[in-house]
Amino acid sequence: MTTPNTSPSVELDDTTRAELERAGVIVSKVDFLYNWARGGSVWPLTFGLACCAIEMIASATSRFDISRFGSEVFRPSPRQADLMIVSGTVTKKMAPQVVRIYNQMPEPKWVIAMGACAISGGPFKQGYNVLKGIDRYIPVDVYLPGCPPRPEAVLQSLNYLQEKIRTQDIKSDPAFTEGRRQYPIPEFTGTDLEPPYNPDVWQPPANPNAPAEEEAEEATA
Amino acid sequence: MTAAAPNYELIQQDGLETSLLEVSMGPHHPSTHGVFRMDVKLDGETVVDLKPVFGYLHRNHEKLAESMSYLASMPFTDRLDYFNSMTNNWAYALAAEQLIEIEIPERAEYLRVIMSELTRLVNHVSLVGFFVNDLGALGTPLLYAFREREKILDLFEQASGARMMCNYFRFGGLRCDVPEGWLERTREVVDRFPKFLDEYEKLLCENEIILSRTQGVGNLSKELAISAGITGPMLRASGVNYDIRKVDRYGIYDRFKFRVPFSEGDVGDCYDRFMVRMLEMRESIEILKQALDGIEDGPIMGNAGKVFKPAKAESYGRVEAPKGELGFYLVADGTTQPYRFRVRPPSFINLTVLRDMCIGQQVADAVIILGSIDIVLGEVDR
Amino acid sequence: MSEAIPHEAVLQRFPEVEWDEEFGTLIVPSAKATEVAIWLRDDEAFRLDYCSNVTGIDYLDREFKEKVKNEEGKTETIIHKDPARMEVVYHLYSMEKRTGPLVMKQRTTREKPEAQSLTPVWRSCELQEREIYDLFGINFTEHPDQRRILMWDEFEGHPMRKDYVEPFDYEWEPTPHDEILEKHQKGKVIF
Ligand code: SF4
Numbered sequence: 001m002t003t004p005n006t007s008p009s010v011e012l013d014d015t016t017r018a019e020l021e022r023a024g025v026i027v028s029k030v031d032f033l034y035n036w037a038r039g040g041s042v043w044p045l046t047f048g049l050a051c052c053a054i055e056m057i058a059s060a061t062s063r064f065d066i067s068r069f070g071s072e073v074f075r076p077s078p079r080q081a082d083l084m085i086v087s088g089t090v091t092k093k094m095a096p097q098v099v100r101i102y103n104q105m106p107e108p109k110w111v112i113a114m115g116a117c118a119i120s121g122g123p124f125k126q127g128y129n130v131l132k133g134i135d136r137y138i139p140v141d142v143y144l145p146g147c148p149p150r151p152e153a154v155l156q157s158l159n160y161l162q163e164k165i166r167t168q169d170i171k172s173d174p175a176f177t178e179g180r181r182q183y184p185i186p187e188f189t190g191t192d193l194e195p196p197y198n199p200d201v202w203q204p205p206a207n208p209n210a211p212a213e214e215e216a217e218e219a220t221a
Numbered sequence: 222m223t224a225a226a227p228n229y230e231l232i233q234q235d236g237l238e239t240s241l242l243e244v245s246m247g248p249h250h251p252s253t254h255g256v257f258r259m260d261v262k263l264d265g266e267t268v269v270d271l272k273p274v275f276g277y278l279h280r281n282h283e284k285l286a287e288s289m290s291y292l293a294s295m296p297f298t299d300r301l302d303y304f305n306s307m308t309n310n311w312a313y314a315l316a317a318e319q320l321i322e323i324e325i326p327e328r329a330e331y332l333r334v335i336m337s338e339l340t341r342l343v344n345h346v347s348l349v350g351f352f353v354n355d356l357g358a359l360g361t362p363l364l365y366a367f368r369e370r371e372k373i374l375d376l377f378e379q380a381s382g383a384r385m386m387c388n389y390f391r392f393g394g395l396r397c398d399v400p401e402g403w404l405e406r407t408r409e410v411v412d413r414f415p416k417f418l419d420e421y422e423k424l425l426c427e428n429e430i431i432l433s434r435t436q437g438v439g440n441l442s443k444e445l446a447i448s449a450g451i452t453g454p455m456l457r458a459s460g461v462n463y464d465i466r467k468v469d470r471y472g473i474y475d476r477f478k479f480r481v482p483f484s485e486g487d488v489g490d491c492y493d494r495f496m497v498r499m500l501e502m503r504e505s506i507e508i509l510k511q512a513l514d515g516i517e518d519g520p521i522m523g524n525a526g527k528v529f530k531p532a533k534a535e536s537y538g539r540v541e542a543p544k545g546e547l548g549f550y551l552v553a554d555g556t557t558q559p560y561r562f563r564v565r566p567p568s569f570i571n572l573t574v575l576r577d578m579c580i581g582q583q584v585a586d587a588v589i590i591l592g593s594i595d596i597v598l599g600e601v602d603r
Numbered sequence: 604m605s606e607a608i609p610h611e612a613v614l615q616r617f618p619e620v621e622w623d624e625e626f627g628t629l630i631v632p633s634a635k636a637t638e639v640a641i642w643l644r645d646d647e648a649f650r651l652d653y654c655s656n657v658t659g660i661d662y663l664d665r666e667f668k669e670k671v672k673n674e675e676g677k678t679e680t681i682i683h684k685d686p687a688r689m690e691v692v693y694h695l696y697s698m699e700k701r702t703g704p705l706v707m708k709q710r711t712t713r714e715k716p717e718a719q720s721l722t723p724v725w726r727s728c729e730l731q732e733r734e735i736y737d738l739f740g741i742n743f744t745e746h747p748d749q750r751r752i753l754m755w756d757e758f759e760g761h762p763m764r765k766d767y768v769e770p771f772d773y774e775w776e777p778t779p780h781d782e783i784l785e786k787h788q789k790g791k792v793i794f
Pocket residue numbers: 050051052087088089114115116117118122123146147148149300
């Protein structure tokens with residue numbers, strides 16, 4: 001296996017590296033080794049929300065066998081898990097708990113939003129009790145569309161995540177420099193959650209049809 | 222008529238005082254089958270009070286269905302009880318077909334029976350897997366169950382294009398015919414299934430741990446079961462012979478010969494519920510064999526339009542879903558949308574007696590009792 | 604289908620009970636509901652021991668137009684008025700006799716919705732009536748444990764009512780449709 005030379009600070013071109021490897025010397029970076037090991041054993045949280053959870057379970061059973069990718073250790077406790085697969089519809093009643101569980105996970109941690117519901121509300125988007133995407137409250141690493149996504153797709157999303165892990169720079173990545181990331185837990189009000197989204201994590205797309213600001217002010221006045 | 226809150230006397234021993242312990246199990250808890258919460262009050266290990274908390278998966282299915290046409294709700298019914306999309310479809314189709322009165326072709330009726338019995342196999346086999354999982358047998362039985370489940374899901378995929386959310390039924394028939402060779406492949410799966418069941422029964426039914434942990438746990442009397450509206454295998458485990466396939470004879474169930482397994486005694490414990498499901502699978506195979514013999518070529522769709530306006534009326538259609546009586550109550554007001562759309566979810570109503578069954582049991586048994594009820598949160602909260 | 608249940612005996616026994624021809628249901632006044640329910644459950648001829656489905660319906664003030672041909676062959680439009688009201692619907696079956704369903708309704712007003720809880724008669728009403736209280740706001744007298752069930756406790760309003768206005772929390776999207784499209788065009792999409 002030739003280790004790719006990703007960082008410009010190492011003055012070792014690929015030919016030299018390959019020659020060294022042939023001679024039995026492996027030159028690598030701490031980053032690479034660290035991420036390679038970490039990406040190979042991502043422990044997901046046992047956390048099912050709705051229909052998509054069944055396909056997540058199916059991806060762990062014999063036919064699809066997620067353990068080929070090192071992730072068969074589903075942990076019931078958030079303290080021992082690296083990866084949260086948000087598998088299913090997040091309702092407003094459930095959203096505070098999801099954020100709370102996310103806050104309890106140690107760094108480094110990743111999130112896969114599985115299924116149309118976790119991404120945007122999916123088929124139930126118009127419901128009064130449905131959160132329109134979990135990315136309003138916590139950062140999402142991989143979006144996995146489908147309703148439900150097939151188990152193969154779960155495996156693919158795991159591969160994407162591993163790719164992402166491989167490019168992490170442990171010196172500058174917030175997961176390693178800033179301590180455990182925690183986000184404010186939304187609170188229930190009479191009609192909705194407060195705040196409706198976390199501005200640090202998610203910004204609504206600009207609405208090109210919105211009246212100019214002055215007009216809007218007039219309208220409210 | 223909730224069981225009266227127990228006046229619990231704290232045990233005092235040698236002047237030391239104990240107090241009740243409150244534990245909130247869920248909504249994220251490995252033993253609760255989804256986002257369900259139980260607030261349990263414990264005296265040591267014994268449950269003295271239990272309150273179920275619902276609503277963590279309340280997806281507003283009913284409200285959404287009232288703002289779309291009749292047919293557009295069909296894919297949403299798949300997502301109610303996501304193990305059994307085919308029976309959900311059927312219940313909804315039954316209710317709507319009462320409003321518009323259409324003939325269903327023979328072949329479609331047969332395929333409906335085949336699909337819903339296959340669904341029953343999928344549900345029971347995975348439920349038993351999860352149930353044994355709750356008992357602490359992590360893995361093996363569940364993996365066996367999912368291996369069989371995959372075989373049946375393949376059949377669903379070949380017929381409808383989707384593994385879980387089949388969306389296969391239409392008012393007046395089915396969406397499309399099954400592909401060539403499908404019936405033969407189904408027969409193969411059905412013929413091999415009893416062999417798997419033998420293996421499964423050998424593994425589980427007389428297992429000492431299962432016997433000692435489930436027998437006498439979570440008893441449910443006949444009277445309470447009837448009054449609390451319990452349906453499905455849980456009702457039959459309490460000794461009531463009531464199966465909607467036999468009572469209503471919807472579809473063409475009157476043409477098949479099958480028995481309804483129910484418990485003879487009046488105990489209704491977790492073991493009975495488990496065994497009723499195991500036996501029901503055998504009967505489903507009998508029905509499947511007869512249906513596969515009887516099916517003939519023909520059209521699969523009656524002539525119902527995609528959008529229709531039923532006259533002002535009410536209808537209630539119910540089927541024997543694997544979890545119990547699944548009913549749809551529709552109120553039509555002469556427009557293309559239902560005025561009121563209501564799902565009668567079996568597992569929600571089966572949870573009425575959770576508290577009664579758990580009080581006095583150990584906390585570890587509360588998990589098993591919940592597992593034996595067989596709930597799916599998509600249906601409980603809708 | 605299992606046999607339908609003859610309803611005439613109920614009307615004879617309880618003169619207050621009405622029969623709704625249009626939908627084929629019994630309309631029971633709330634004050635009498637428990638009494639009728641117990642009788643239906645225990646009477647030898649009925650034995651409706653199993654209450655399957657309990658639900659609410661919210662009717663707003665509505666008008667229906669119906670076109671009919673009068674004697675001269677001209678079409679006329681008749682306007683039917685449907686008054687605002689709320690209903691609680693019970694689907695009753697008999698497990699012993701294997702008959703059913705008999706549909707029973709309690710009617711109440713939209714302003715002060717109240718109904719008699721039948722949980723003491725059939726336990727299966729317990730959770731379903733709680734759900735009706737939560738989503739429709741109908742108060743059940745004598746319900747043992749009337750709390751919100753699906754929504755959180757601080758929630759205000761009753762979402763299944765026809766005039767409930769849901770909070771608008773959609774973001775702008777490039778391919779809107781239906782309601783959202785209208786709101787887009789008005790520039791009303793929040794955030
Ligand atoms: S995306 Fe589809 S399958 Fe997944 S939770 Fe939502 S509705 Fe269910």
